[in-house]
Amino acid sequence: GNSVTQMEGPVTLSEEAFLTINCTYTATGYPSLFWYVQYPGEGLQLLLKATKADDKGSNKGFEATYRKETTSFHLEKGSVQVSDSAVYFCALTRSSGGYNKLIFGAGTRLAVHP
């Protein structure tokens, strides 16, 4: 079946440090891949997405590249800020039965300190 595995948190970094959150997936066919972010007390927000192999999604300084050969979609940011503290969810969708359904990883909490 389809599933997403992401690195366990919490990830604790100092401001301006480099961030990587690993995400790997298992899926039949060609899923689309997403990163969602959940800030404290808020709902899930789409951060970025990629719909086919070798696509790079980017937003707000974050980026992730869809690697079919390693079934990965690792999230990176060159210089994190305190305001990036949140929980990050990797997810995939596939069209099946005429609709797409998001399947999420367990989430990785990021804490950035000044």
Added chain:
Amino acid sequence: GAGVSQSPRYKVAKRGQDVALRCDPISGHVSLFWYQQALGQGPEFLTYFQNEAQLDKSGLPSDRFFAERPEGSVSTLKIQRTQQEDSAVYLCASSPSPGQSGNTIYFGEGSWLTVV
């Protein structure tokens, strides 16, 4: 409104009580999803509507859970005889059209249910 709206935001229910959670999707969105998010976990799929038709209810954990979307817009998730294990955040999400796997799915802020 501009986004997916859910109510109530917070609900405390006594064990055995029935609860109803409401979702107003983004206007015109065909697809509507309900997810359950336990503390410290990722969201888990519950059910999917395409307009008023419930096409997938494979994630509903028991027959105490029931969802409807009678006119293809507002949806209600009902939980009967609540149990402590039902304590979670219930997320509603909508998407403009069902077919493309790359379509963005937009989430509401969730309804936080605590069963005591």
